[in-house]
Amino acid sequence: xxxxxxxxxxxxxxxxxxxxxxxxxxxxxxxxxxxxxxxxxxxxxxxxxxxxxxxxxxxxxxxxxxxxxxxxxxxxxxxxxxxxxxxxxxxxxxxxxxxxxxxxxxxxxx
Amino acid sequence: xxxxxxxxxxxxxxxxxxxxxxxxxxxxxxxxxxxxxxxxxxxxxxxxxxxxxxxxxxxxxxxxxxxxxxxxxxxxxxxxxxxxxxxxxxxxxxxxxxxxxxxxxxxxxx
DNA sequence: TAGACATTCAACCATTTGGTTGACGATCCC
DNA sequence: GGGATCGTCAACCAAATGGTTGAATGTCTA
Numbered sequence: 001x002x003x004x005x006x007x008x009x010x011x012x013x014x015x016x017x018x019x020x021x022x023x024x025x026x027x028x029x030x031x032x033x034x035x036x037x038x039x040x041x042x043x044x045x046x047x048x049x050x051x052x053x054x055x056x057x058x059x060x061x062x063x064x065x066x067x068x069x070x071x072x073x074x075x076x077x078x079x080x081x082x083x084x085x086x087x088x089x090x091x092x093x094x095x096x097x098x099x100x101x102x103x104x105x106x107x108x109x110x
Numbered sequence: 111x112x113x114x115x116x117x118x119x120x121x122x123x124x125x126x127x128x129x130x131x132x133x134x135x136x137x138x139x140x141x142x143x144x145x146x147x148x149x150x151x152x153x154x155x156x157x158x159x160x161x162x163x164x165x166x167x168x169x170x171x172x173x174x175x176x177x178x179x180x181x182x183x184x185x186x187x188x189x190x191x192x193x194x195x196x197x198x199x200x201x202x203x204x205x206x207x208x209x210x211x212x213x214x215x216x217x218x219x220x
Numbered sequence: 221t222a223g224a225c226a227t228t229c230a231a232c233c234a235t236t237t238g239g240t241t242g243a244c245g246a247t248c249c250c
Numbered sequence: 251g252g253g254a255t256c257g258t259c260a261a262c263c264a265a266a267t268g269g270t271t272g273a274a275t276g277t278c279t280a
Contacts, residue, residue: 009123
């Protein structure tokens with residue numbers, strides 16, 4: 001299930017993947033260009049991009065032989081909102097909150 | 111290094127650990143009481159609590175033979191701030207959450 | 221003091237993760 | 251057509267993860 005808190009937080013737990021997200025904040029990028037600043041193999045980057053895609057944090061679109069990677073900032077919103085639950089509001093039922101986020105995801109257009 | 115984004119996000123990626131954090135939102139708890147609702151062993155819970163502690167998300171204080179677990183909501187701030195850098199997701203829609211709670215009450219008889 | 225309780229430690233296991241390399245399927249362009 | 255480029259796949263590896271069980275440690279209490 002894409003966009004679950006599990007996959008989003010797991011995707012964010014890796015520094016390489018967070019760096020990729022930061023790069024994509026500037027602009028959409030081809031896979032090869034994403035890989036350029038890193039010292040690991042292209043295949044490894046490709047795997048990282050898969051994980052980010054499964055988490056819904058980016059989308060990939062192939063045009064010709066180039067696959068373009070695009071940041072999807074909204075995906076982080078659920079995780080962000082979940083985290084806001086700690087500290088900001090008064091004791092709230094976070095289980096209910098998690099269910100709320102799930103139903104919200106189902107109903108979010110696009 | 112406690113409180114790094116790596117350890118915080120990795121700690122949050124597990125549903126058991128998120129559930130524990132939610133429980134601690136209500137009140138401080140002893141390890142045994144934390145473990146009670148889960149079906150895994152006490153040792154496994156102890157490990158989860160270690161991970162949450164290393165991430166700085168909780169603290170543990172031993173009084174007598176009981177070790178009390180306490181939520182540290184501030185620790186999430188670093189991660190939260192990092193995430194805010196991505197996109198302008200709207201602030202938490204508390205109204206929507208309240209409506210959700212109402213419909214949930216209607217649909218889940220007790 | 222002996223037992224019960226609270227918690228961790230140690231050893232172990234299966235699965236996942238993050239990386240490698242080499243081969244492969246597309247696609248562009250000369 | 252044929253070579254270069256883009257990206258993934260497959261097989262493999264080491265290390266980390268999440269779980270188990272049983273023994274050990276420390277503390278309370280009858």
